[in-house]
Amino acid sequence: MPDSGAVAWRMPPQGRPMPMMLPSLMGSIPSVIPFLPGSDLDPASVPEAVFREIVEMADGDTLRLEAGFVRRTIGNRTFTMYGFNGQYPGPLIRVPQGAEIVVLFTNSIDLPTSVHWHGVRLDNRFDGVPGVTQDPVEPGESFVYRVYFRDAGLYWYHPHHREDVQQDLGLYGNMLVDSPEPDYLGPVNGEDFLVLDDLLVDDAGLFPYGREGAVQTLMGRFGNRLIVNGEPRWELTARRGEVRRLYLTNVANTRTFNLVLGGARAKLVGADVSKFERETWVEHVVLAPAQRYIVDVRFDEAGTVALTNSIQAIDHFRAEFYPVVDTLGLVTVLDEPVEADHEAAFATLRENEDVITDIDRYRGEFGRAPDHELELGMRVGELPSAMVAVMALDTLYFPPVEWNDVMPMMNYLSTSKNLEWILRDPATGRENRDIEWHFTEGDVVKIRIHNRRRSFHPMQHPIHIHGQRFLVVERDGVPNENLAWKDTVVIPVGSTFDILLEASNPGNWMLHCHIAEHLEAGMKTVFTVDPPGGG
Numbered sequence: 418m419p420d421s422g423a424v425a426w427r428m429p430p431q432g433r434p435m436p437m438m439l440p441s442l443m444g445s446i447p448s449v450i451p452f453l454p455g456s457d458l459d460p461a462s463v464p465e466a467v468f469r470e471i472v473e474m475a476d477g478d479t480l481r482l483e484a485g486f487v488r489r490t491i492g493n494r495t496f497t498m499y500g501f502n503g504q505y506p507g508p509l510i511r512v513p514q515g516a517e518i519v520v521l522f523t524n525s526i527d528l529p530t531s532v533h534w535h536g537v538r539l540d541n542r543f544d545g546v547p548g549v550t551q552d553p554v555e556p557g558e559s560f561v562y563r564v565y566f567r568d569a570g571l572y573w574y575h576p577h578h579r580e581d582v583q584q585d586l587g588l589y590g591n592m593l594v595d596s597p598e599p600d601y602l603g604p605v606n607g608e609d610f611l612v613l614d615d616l617l618v619d620d621a622g623l624f625p626y627g628r629e630g631a632v633q634t635l636m637g638r639f640g641n642r643l644i645v646n647g648e649p650r651w652e653l654t655a656r657r658g659e660v661r662r663l664y665l666t667n668v669a670n671t672r673t674f675n676l677v678l679g680g681a682r683a684k685l686v687g688a689d690v691s692k693f694e695r696e697t698w699v700e701h702v703v704l705a706p707a708q709r710y711i712v713d714v715r716f717d718e719a720g721t722v723a724l725t726n727s728i729q730a731i732d733h734f735r736a737e738f739y740p741v742v743d744t745l746g747l748v749t750v751l752d753e754p755v756e757a758d759h760e761a762a763f764a765t766l767r768e769n770e771d772v773i774t775d776i777d778r779y780r781g782e783f784g785r786a787p788d789h790e791l792e793l794g795m796r797v798g799e800l801p802s803a804m805v806a807v808m809a810l811d812t813l814y815f816p817p818v819e820w821n822d823v824m825p826m827m828n829y830l831s832t833s834k835n836l837e838w839i840l841r842d843p844a845t846g847r848e849n850r851d852i853e854w855h856f857t858e859g860d861v862v863k864i865r866i867h868n869r870r871r872s873f874h875p876m877q878h879p880i881h882i883h884g885q886r887f888l889v890v891e892r893d894g895v896p897n898e899n900l901a902w903k904d905t906v907v908i909p910v911g912s913t914f915d916i917l918l919e920a921s922n923p924g925n926w927m928l929h930c931h932i933a934e935h936l937e938a939g940m941k942t943v944f945t946v947d948p949p950g951g952g
């Protein structure tokens with residue numbers, strides 16, 4: 418049925434019927450206007466998106482990047498969405514470490530936007546944060562970015578304006594930065610990029626967004642269709658004994674994935690901004706929004722291996738857990754031996770002296786008192802009182818990680834207008850944008866982050882810091898024995914984490930929760946790194 422362009426709120430799709438749906442909440446709708454970008458466009462006039470290309474670039478090269486409307490066919494449904502250069506995901510930019518590229522960006526969507534180069538320690542002017550490093554790029558306008566790649570690793574780019582809408586509709590792409598060292602990572606037979614996401618869909622199509630502000634700010638927008646590289650299923654054919662390197666990126670608004678590759682041996686090699694000190698065998702990988710991991714996998718036996726998201730969902734109202742296993746992909750392992758067998762290298766867990774030596778410079782600081790603390794919390798405004806009453810029921814149990822949308826109705830009614838997520842500095846009592854931390858380039862800053870269980874509807878928060886790198890040195894008093902440089906860390910409910918931030922890059926930088934709706938609901942601050950000797 419052609420879309421008339423009139424978008425209306427409707428009840429959010431629900432995984433499980435809720436036994437005590439409050440009569441007073443029935444029929445309530447969010448206090449913001451529903452909208453769906455492109456709902457007034459004739460889908461036939463919008464180009465069908467094509468699968469992303471890999472763009473290999475060298476120092477000084479230029480890329481044209483355009484955010485525009487695309488038609489996407491996912492399963493047997495067709496949607497009007499967004500894409501970079503008409504692709505899904507956006508082009509995969511592959512560059513050597515130390516390169517700087519020029520990106521001529523054009524905004525051809527219907528909303529102001531910008532591009533943020535997540536995890537990249539680039540020049541502050543090109544960090545892509547409207548209101549902090551640039552003005553938003555209005556529809557029809559352009560902006561020139563210079564992106565400098567200081568660190569080898571796996572990164573991604575996405576808009577930094579209304580991510581809850583724009584990123585969700587398909588504006589994201591990977592960047593892979595290769596180290597000049599040929600043996601930087603062990604030998605593999607092939608590489609695969611898996612961009613993990615979800616979409617919220619009902620019989621009428623994509624579920625609307627809020628026009629003047631985000632909806633679903635309580636828990637973030639959980640999709641009910643899981644997608645990998647924009648498709649309902651990732652597929653791979655491998656030979657027996659093949660070792661594949663999986664580059665994993667979570668671009669979902671709020672969903673944390675727990676990935677399991679049934680039966681295949683998997684080795685955790687790298688995280689956001691570096692390799693780990695030591696490679697380790699893993700049975701599953703937990704990936705919060707914006708996080709990346711590099712995992713090497715060997716398919717020892719012929720047959721089929723499923724990639725699943727395997728979670729313990731929680732039903733708050735029944736106070737019970739139930740397992741949910743969604744198949745994200747299938748690997749067909751042929752009964753033909755791989756030609757170049759890397760078994761010996763794969764079976765060896767490397768110790769990465771380069772990473773260890775780099776981190777050694779900071780080990781003396783691990784045990785000291787924190788320089789700053791942050792508390793994560795939330796405040797409600799004009800929520801329906803019945804909803805506040807339900808949220809405060811002490812029969813509700815909050816798990817360390819919310820894997821699924823446990824309260825779709827209450828989530829639906831919470832917006833960036835009636836609910837505020839908060840970063841609070843207990844030393845000053847300041848919150849969010851008022852925190853105003855100042856550092857000097859070269860500072861090593863220990864930050865203790867508390868996500869207290871007793872706060873009102875606690876939830877895990879993936880905390881991201883722009884333009885710098887950090888180490889997670891301690892989790893709930895337990896030293897982290899295997900470090901990697903990170904730009905995003907997820908703090909579970911009830912936990913306290915210590916991070917050591919290397920203030921290495923001058924400018925004004927954001928620190929925020931990467932749940933898109935929490936960011937829209939205020940959970941962000943900006944800190945300054947001054948050049949050394951400057952004032």
Ligand code: C2O
Binds near residue numbers: 535
């Ligand atoms: Cu990927 Cu400020 O974000």
Ligand code: CU
Binds near residue numbers: 838935936940
């Ligand atoms: Cu959050």
